[in-house]
Amino acid sequence: MKKPSKQELILESIIQAYLESRMPIGSSELQMKMTLGISPSTIRIYFKKLSDEGALEQLHVSSGRVPTLRALMGYWQEKLDTTHPVKLKSIDAIKRSTHHHQLFCIVENSTESIFKEIIRVANRFLILVFEQHEVVLPYNSKVEHFLQRMIGVQMRELKDIAAQVGLYELHDKLSMLFSQSALLREGDKEMYAIAHELKNDTFINRFGMLHFVQSIEDGLYFDGFVPRGCMAIKQKAQLKDEDSTVDFFCFGRIESNFEDFFNQVKE
Numbered sequence: 445m446k447k448p449s450k451q452e453l454i455l456e457s458i459i460q461a462y463l464e465s466r467m468p469i470g471s472s473e474l475q476m477k478m479t480l481g482i483s484p485s486t487i488r489i490y491f492k493k494l495s496d497e498g499a500l501e502q503l504h505v506s507s508g509r510v511p512t513l514r515a516l517m518g519y520w521q522e523k524l525d526t527t528h529p530v531k532l533k534s535i536d537a538i539k540r541s542t543h544h545h546q547l548f549c550i551v552e553n554s555t556e557s558i559f560k561e562i563i564r565v566a567n568r569f570l571i572l573v574f575e576q577h578e579v580v581l582p583y584n585s586k587v588e589h590f591l592q593r594m595i596g597v598q599m600r601e602l603k604d605i606a607a608q609v610g611l612y613e614l615h616d617k618l619s620m621l622f623s624q625s626a627l628l629r630e631g632d633k634e635m636y637a638i639a640h641e642l643k644n645d646t647f648i649n650r651f652g653m654l655h656f657v658q659s660i661e662d663g664l665y666f667d668g669f670v671p672r673g674c675m676a677i678k679q680k681a682q683l684k685d686e687d688s689t690v691d692f693f694c695f696g697r698i699e700s701n702f703e704d705f706f707n708q709v710k711e
Contacts, residue, residue, distance in 0.1 A: 453480065454490045455499055459511045459519050463701040468508035513673065516698045517666055523703055526662045526679040530692065531711040533684055539630050541708040547696040548631035550657050551681070554689050557599045562591050572614075574599055576688060579617050587611065600658070627690065638697065644671040647695075657693040666698070673698055684711050 448456070457478050461469045471487040491509050494500040499515040502508070511519070532538060535551065542549045557574040564570060570588055572579040577599070581587065590609070594602055603618035605611075639645040647670055650656055657678060665676040674697055681692040694702070 450480075450482065450486075451490050451493060453478070454482070454487060455494055455511070455515065456519070458500065458509060459515060462510055463699060463703070466699060468503060468510050470508035473508065513667075513698060517675075520664060520675060520698070520702065524664060524677060524706070526664065526677060529680040529682050529689060530706065531684065532681050532690075532692070532709050533711050535628050535683070538628060538709045541705050542630045542694075544708070545696065545700050545702075545705045546631075546634045547694055547700060547702075547705060548635040548651070549628065549695075550626070550630075550651075550691075550693040551628040552626050552657055552691045552693075554658065554680070554691050559591075559595055559597050559599065559602050561595060562588060564588060577621055579614065579621075581614060581617075631695075635695065638671070638674065642671045642673065647671060651695070657691045670695060675700075675702070677702065 454474070458469050458474055461474060461477055471484040471491060474487055475482060475484045491500060494515075495502065495509065498512055500509040501512050503510060532551075538549060538551060541547075554576075557576045559572060559574055561573045562570055563573065564583065567583050570581045570583055570591070572581065572591065590611075594605065597605070599618060599621070603615055603622070606615035606618065635648065635651065636645075639648055653659075660678050662679045663677075665678070666674075670676050674695065676693065676695040678691070678693045681690050682688075683690060694705070696702070
């Protein structure tokens, strides 16, 4: 792995200090936080370079520096890995840390399950087998033939198709599975506070849609999907002592300490 340059170390250090304090950071203050023996005068030189490159900004002439949105986006893209499921301690730990860091979080049982097979039981029932669930319907030969053609589709897609073709009992049973999947929704107050502060509530309806979390890809989301100055993260997770995978979504201001949040909730 390439050794980071002094400039990269200084930028990372000022971002970490800013995430902890939410206050502008001066060269002397940063020098005390760093353990590399870099003098305040040298730090000021790098402050100037980083400001010229758009990574730092000075809100007032007499104040220290703060990282720009671009710098914070780059920091989170480097620090947060959404490609692998994260192991979580408990729902209670997530709830506590959500409040502590002033975030909004959703945890849902994953219902993105593939329709694998259909089993006929003595011409009385049809058992629809999904990866993590089973659904039982009264036997009907036409329904059986139709569903044979649906094998391989996602549960969500089959639910929508069932409504379109009049299989309302199947639609209702699949909808019930979806409605039972929510494990945690915490931080609505903070979400509305952000909307009020930014005068932008367009994201609230999206977050309120049933199982919208499962409709988005794992990854980090910035300006566009969420308001400018905010960030959202979606990834797979696994709760302690549980075998099944859950969907984990977290939203907040981009300067929220997501790194510390994950350190508190990870197993």
